[in-house]
Amino acid sequence: MRKYVTIMRTAAAEQLLRMKSLMARLVLLAVMLAVFNAFWNVVGTEKTNADISAVNFIWYLLLGAILQFGRPEGLHRRIEEDVRSGNIAYLMMRPVSFIGYKCCESLGTFCVRLPVLLIAGAGIISFLTNGALPSDIKALPVIIPLLFGSMLLLSLGTVFIGLSTLYLQDSLPLFWLVQKGEYILGGLFFPLTFYPDALFRFALATPFGAAGYRVTSLIYHYTPENALTAALTLGFWITVMTGLNHFLFYILKRKVSVNGG
Amino acid sequence: MAADIKHPHLRFLTRLYKTAFEQTLSLKASFILRVLFMIVNNLIMLIGWFAVFGTFKTINGWTFSDFMFMTGLVVTSFSIWSIFFRGAGIYTARLIEYGELDTYLLAPKNILLHTLCSQTDPAGFGDLLSGIILLTASGLVSFGNVGILLFCLIVGATLFVSLNIFLGSLNFYTADSTDFGERLFYLFLNITGYPGCIYGGTAKLILISLLPAGLISILPVEQMHHANATTLVWMFCIAALALIGSVLFFYAGLKRYASGNKIGGKL
Amino acid sequence: MPQDIIVDHLSKTFRIKDRNGVKEIKAVRSVSFQIEGGSCVAFIGPNGAGKSTTLKMLTSILFPSGGSAEILGMNPWTDRAKLMRRIGAVFGQRSQLWYHLPARRSFDLIAAIYDIPDSKARTWTNELIRRFDLKTLIDKPVRSLSLGERMRCEIVASLIHQPAVLFLDEPTIGLDVEAKGLIRDLLTDQIRQTGTTVLMTSHDTGDIEQLCERVLMINHGRLILDTTVSDMKQNYLTHREITVTYDDGTHRTLQISAAQSVNNALTKLIGHKTIRDLSVSNPPLEDIIRALYKKDKGV
Known part of the structure; x- marks a missing residue:
């Protein structure tokens, strides 16, 4: 277990050194929040069944944006390169789980980026909305650990894409689809309540809904039951994805040893 | 055929494209996969917006068909970049980062054109296809305004190419800005992903001048409904300025590369 | 014989920014030499001695900090476009071949880059293909070639426009003994038949012994030896x-x-x-x- 903590620490340390790239991300975050705000200013006055206030709306999207900007870039691309170059055969020989290694890298990165993005995002939002706070800001201590769960689930998905290179020759197209899944079904794009009922239910049943909306909507819809459901569904999907990844990795391992590395 | 072309620059360009396309097509499975997935990818996004428009009916006067037209325009202009000028952007940034621009510097041809046209992305064909479908399906295009559409496409493509020349050249000035450039590009894309009608006042002003994403996502829809000569001239000027600016930025940076502000792997 | 390459007090200083401010690295310090047309000269020295930097300056990729140079009577930094048509270069770790395509496609493109008419390009390329024994390799994707096979293609790619001066940077790097030997033999024939002036860097004394008649040695950016290969062998390869x-x-x-x-x-x-x-x-x-x-x- 200690080695995984070390991996996370190393990834976090690397992020601390790359403040410049984090700053670039903050600029991007500010513009995104401004866009959300502009959107709300236009549609917010209209009567909808979405049932959400401006501040709640933009805070909800902030948490989604944090998940988007908080993870390491090109993780799937790096895994793809490892698989393609056969480098993965060497990585397998290390006494560390490959999947665990990649996930810890993500979580370590997130450790540094989450607080920076959250504080900066809160600042920008209060500038845009004159300091108003979302309904359930008190739930933040519950939401933050759950966000780590979301990050773990999203990373497992990314690792899955990377490993699938073995069959797909090119993992980028799959990555696009998953990205869109996170956007639309995970509700990183709009709260799922904007959708017709059938789409809403479908989205909630997917891992995207578990990593996104279920957790991020707690900022305005917190109840202990909601939080518990979010935690349980996250746990369920994390277990499933871990299993799937290990299965894929197991096949990969056999294939690599057949090819002699 | 390329063999019959006498003009040296034309012959060079046609053969460069031929080689780039052949390289892309040589990985058949990947090519088909990318084209298909890109179409699906664009459709999924549209379904999301369809749901949102289902809730709001119109957003600040825009209907779903306006939004479809805007997306079609964005995707089609984007595809012109990714099919014909894909060398601009991340590809150039990597060439600079790894000192591989050397190979291009050794060739007696215009280096900017040579790098721009030496890459093509199969996903671009998926974008082009879905773009044409969206433009047609939007119902906004008629015989009367097809000229405006073509003009907007040229402006859009010019902006995407200029932006990428600019971002790709950043690496001349500060090392390790590939990631930053990529982020900035996504920012531009993100802005053009939302219906242009949501921006008003200062935001709109910025988006049609300094950060001219609005030249693709705001003004064209307006122009398709009611063309206005002043606006069209304005679009032309901004696009031309962006292109000239980015080309100058590239050459100024190239001088720094030549003067060795970055050391490659070896001395 | 005229002097094809004239280098006069050439220097290059890199400025690198790090935490302690700007650091200056003098990669090349006032190097001077001349190379006669038709001769083959080795440019040797340890890692980081300044070999590649000098070569990059002479091929107009880098701009010098001081001094001057003349290649075939032209200034590499002002007559770039003109000079490029007369010189060729192989940088052992850079490829000019398209990775997923057969080398033949790259050769066709290079003919267009140098504005060589197709009929002329075809005759000459076929001759090179014969000389470098590429007949069986030319239609395979470059990615499937071995390193030695690829290097042979790289060298042919740099000879298509019939350069008068050829720069080779580590042409045998990473190759096994057999591939090295083959490349040396092919280069020797090529140089002998066309009278091309060659300046090459290498880590391998074997390359130098077989291909070159003269050696320039550089260390810490300074030229420390300029002698014939036979002299070097007598005095140093003892x-x-x-x-x-x-x-x-x-x-x-x-x-x-x-x-x-x-x-x-x-x-x-x-x-x-x-x-x-x-x-x-x-x-x-x-x-x-x-x-x-x-x-x-x-x-």
Whole structure:
């Protein structure tokens, strides 16, 4: 277990050194929040069944944006390169789980980026909305650990894409689809309540809904039951994805040893 | 055929494209996969917006068909970049980062054109296809305004190419800005992903001048409904300025590369 | 014979920013030499000595900090477009071939880049393909070629426009003994047949011995030796090393003078053990440079 903590620490340390790239991300975050705000200013006055206030709306999207900007870039691309170059055969020989290694890298990165993005995002939002706070800001201590769960689930998905290179020759197209899944079904794009009922239910049943909306909507819809459901569904999907990844990795391992590395 | 072309620059360009396309097509499975997935990818996004428009009916006067037209325009202009000028952007940034621009510097041809046209992305064909479908399906295009559409496409493509020349050249000035450039590009894309009608006042002003994403996502829809000569001239000027600016930025940076502000792997 | 390459007090200083401010690295310090048309000259030195930097300046990729140079009567930094048509370059770690396509496609493109009419390009390329024995390789994707096969294609790619001066940077780097030998033989023939002026860098004394008649040695950015290859061999390649590996896994190395035959040494080494493996090598370049450098300081 200690080695995984070390991996996370190393990834976090690397992020601390790359403040410049984090700053670039903050600029991007500010513009995104401004866009959300502009959107709300236009549609917010209209009567909808979405049932959400401006501040709640933009805070909800902030948490989604944090998940988007908080993870390491090109993780799937790096895994793809490892698989393609056969480098993965060497990585397998290390006494560390490959999947665990990649996930810890993500979580370590997130450790540094989450607080920076959250504080900066809160600042920008209060500038845009004159300091108003979302309904359930008190739930933040519950939401933050759950966000780590979301990050773990999203990373497992990314690792899955990377490993699938073995069959797909090119993992980028799959990555696009998953990205869109996170956007639309995970509700990183709009709260799922904007959708017709059938789409809403479908989205909630997917891992995207578990990593996104279920957790991020707690900022305005917190109840202990909601939080518990979010935690349980996250746990369920994390277990499933871990299993799937290990299965894929197991096949990969056999294939690599057949090819002699 | 390329063999019959006498003009040296034309012959060079046609053969460069031929080689780039052949390289892309040589990985058949990947090519088909990318084209298909890109179409699906664009459709999924549209379904999301369809749901949102289902809730709001119109957003600040825009209907779903306006939004479809805007997306079609964005995707089609984007595809012109990714099919014909894909060398601009991340590809150039990597060439600079790894000192591989050397190979291009050794060739007696215009280096900017040579790098721009030496890459093509199969996903671009998926974008082009879905773009044409969206433009047609939007119902906004008629015989009367097809000229405006073509003009907007040229402006859009010019902006995407200029932006990428600019971002790709950043690496001349500060090392390790590939990631930053990529982020900035996504920012531009993100802005053009939302219906242009949501921006008003200062935001709109910025988006049609300094950060001219609005030249693709705001003004064209307006122009398709009611063309206005002043606006069209304005679009032309901004696009031309962006292109000239980015080309100058590239050459100024190239001088720094030549003067060795970055050391490659070896001395 | 005219001087094809004239280098006069050429210098290059890199400025690198790091935490402690701007650091200056003098990669090349006032290097001067001339190379006669039609000759083949080796440019050697340890890692980071300034070989590649000099080569990049002469091929107009880098702009010098000081000094001047003239290649075929042209200034590399003002007559770039004109000069490019007359010189060729192979940088061992850079590829000019399209990775997923057969090399033939890259050759066709290069003909267009240099504005060579197709009929002329085809005749000459076919001749090069014959000389470099690429017939069976030319239609395979470059990614499926071995490193040595790829290097042969790279060299042909740089010869398509029939350059008068050829720059080779580590053309045999990373190749096995057989591939190295082949490339050397092919280059030797090529140079002899076309009279191309060649300036090449290499880490391998074998390359230099076979291909070049003159050696320039550079260390810490300074030219420290300019002599003929036979002179260098006489003065600095004074010994060889024979290493044997015995059946029991132990090794033994013996140094013999260049004049001595390997026979005697072998008899000594065989003893009563069985030899599993044997290698004869020249002293590594670094040893020669060290010896030279000592001498350089002593003067």
